[in-house]
Amino acid sequence: MALAEFLAELDQLQADAQGAFQAAGDAESLEAARIEFLGAKSGRLKAVQKGLGAIGKDDKPAAGKHFNEVKQAIDAAFEAAIARIVPFHAEGRTVSSGAAALSVAKSMQARGTSQSSGQGTLTVDPTLPGWVKNSPNGARLENKLRLGHLHPITQTIEDLKEIMGRLGFTVAEGPEIEDERHNFEALNIPAEHPARDPLENFYLSTAQALAKSAGHVTIAGEPPLLLRSQTSTVQIRVMETTPPPVRIISLGRVYRPDTADATHYPMFHQIEGLLVDRQVTMADLKSVLRLFASSFFGGDVHIRFRPSFFPFTEPSVEVDMSWNDRWIEMGGAGMVDPHVLKAVGYDPEEVTGFAFGLGVERVCARRHQVTDIREFYKNDVRFLEQF
Numbered sequence: 083m084a085l086a087e088f089l090a091e092l093d094q095l096q097a098d099a100q101g102a103f104q105a106a107g108d109a110e111s112l113e114a115a116r117i118e119f120l121g122a123k124s125g126r127l128k129a130v131q132k133g134l135g136a137i138g139k140d141d142k143p144a145a146g147k148h149f150n151e152v153k154q155a156i157d158a159a160f161e162a163a164i165a166r167i168v169p170f171h172a173e174g175r176t177v178s179s180g181a182a183a184l185s186v187a188k189s190m191q192a193r194g195t196s197q198s199s200g201q202g203t204l205t206v207d208p209t210l211p212g213w214v215k216n217s218p219n220g221a222r223l224e225n226k227l228r229l230g231h232l233h234p235i236t237q238t239i240e241d242l243k244e245i246m247g248r249l250g251f252t253v254a255e256g257p258e259i260e261d262e263r264h265n266f267e268a269l270n271i272p273a274e275h276p277a278r279d280p281l282e283n284f285y286l287s288t289a290q291a292l293a294k295s296a297g298h299v300t301i302a303g304e305p306p307l308l309l310r311s312q313t314s315t316v317q318i319r320v321m322e323t324t325p326p327p328v329r330i331i332s333l334g335r336v337y338r339p340d341t342a343d344a345t346h347y348p349m350f351h352q353i354e355g356l357l358v359d360r361q362v363t364m365a366d367l368k369s370v371l372r373l374f375a376s377s378f379f380g381g382d383v384h385i386r387f388r389p390s391f392f393p394f395t396e397p398s399v400e401v402d403m404s405w406n407d408r409w410i411e412m413g414g415a416g417m418v419d420p421h422v423l424k425a426v427g428y429d430p431e432e433v434t435g436f437a438f439g440l441g442v443e444r445v446c447a448r449r450h451q452v453t454d455i456r457e458f459y460k461n462d463v464r465f466l467e468q469f
């Protein structure tokens with residue numbers, strides 16, 4: 083074939099295609115035009131491409147170049163038409179003809195055409211209903227797709243973060259595999275303390291390498307590691323790396339070899355709070371806990387402190403909250419012991435602080451009137467879908 087003839091054919095094809103794509107007024111006519119011009123088997127572009135083979139060797143480069151230009155122009159016209167007709171915009175506008183629109187979009191995808199034409203177009207139709215297609219026994223179901231939601235404990239954690247965030251507490255994270263310094267020593271828990279008994283903790287003999295690779299080993303000489311038994315560890319990690327003032331909460335899993343019953347589980351969650359600054363008092367602690375409790379439970383919640391003992395606070399208290407005329411134990415709290423402040427390099431003459439540690443399962447169970455915390459971990463949808 084002569085070069086001039088081939089080029090003229092290409093120009094004609096481009097004009098026809100651009101006209102057709104511009105004229106397409108809906109998804110069906112656009113799809114018809116796509117098949118006519120860009121169809122993979124018998125589209126007109128494909129047919130003209132075959133003509134390339136019949137072009138003489140010397141003219142091939144020029145013919146190929148023009149073929150590519152025309153192909154690009156036709157592609158661009160198609161994409162412009164898509165953007166005009168198939169408004170799958172991210173803002174969620176409705177589509178008049180979902181099926182044909184989807185087919186156009188699908189064919190774009192199959193051709194590997196870029197789905198973005200700068201207009202935020204998607205290749206799925208978000209206006210189509212979601213369906214559950216198959217039941218476990220293979221029967222077709224036409225139920226509405228069921229949306230999941232966050233686990234009640236996760237919801238509680240999110241709520242607690244949000245409430246404490248309003249009081250200026252930022253969230254700090256700490257590792258679940260800990261060394262003895264952070265879980266005990268810096269918290270003023272000496273070696274002979276019963277809380278360090280191997281039977282009271284999950285010590286790890288084989289996980290050293292794992293912890294090392296995560297960068298959690300901080301003491302030279304392969305110190306014993308354990309699954310943290312409390313989130314108070316994070317107090318130490320934060321103070322070691324941050325000069326005062328600090329105002330943080332930390333939420334996460336802790337582990338103790340307890341037999342599971344209605345109020346115990348070998349793994350549970352705590353929320354830890356720590357505030358260190360000049361002239362912090364127990365009145366601040368009580369105010370923060372009261373604000374926190376009334377925001378979480380709603381209504382007027384009373385806070386009661388009972389004298390207690392924790393090695394890392396002095397004085398130490400058990401915190402009870404009264405809600406709907408019932409007192410419930412929520413956890414421990416107190417003023418940060420000067421030994422702890424010294425262990426992290428703070429000057430106890432200059433700053434004071436309070437800390438608290440509450441059980442997340444406990445506050446969650448109380449809020450939703452759950453009487454057995456084991457329910458949270460059975461993964462029974464009939465239980466979980468209530469929240």
Ligand code: DAH
Pocket residue numbers: 311312313314354355392394395413414415416417436437438439440
């Ligand atoms: N870590 C304690 C526990 O797990 C709870 C606790 C008590 C945390 C007093 C504190 C605190 O921060 O000040 O039993």
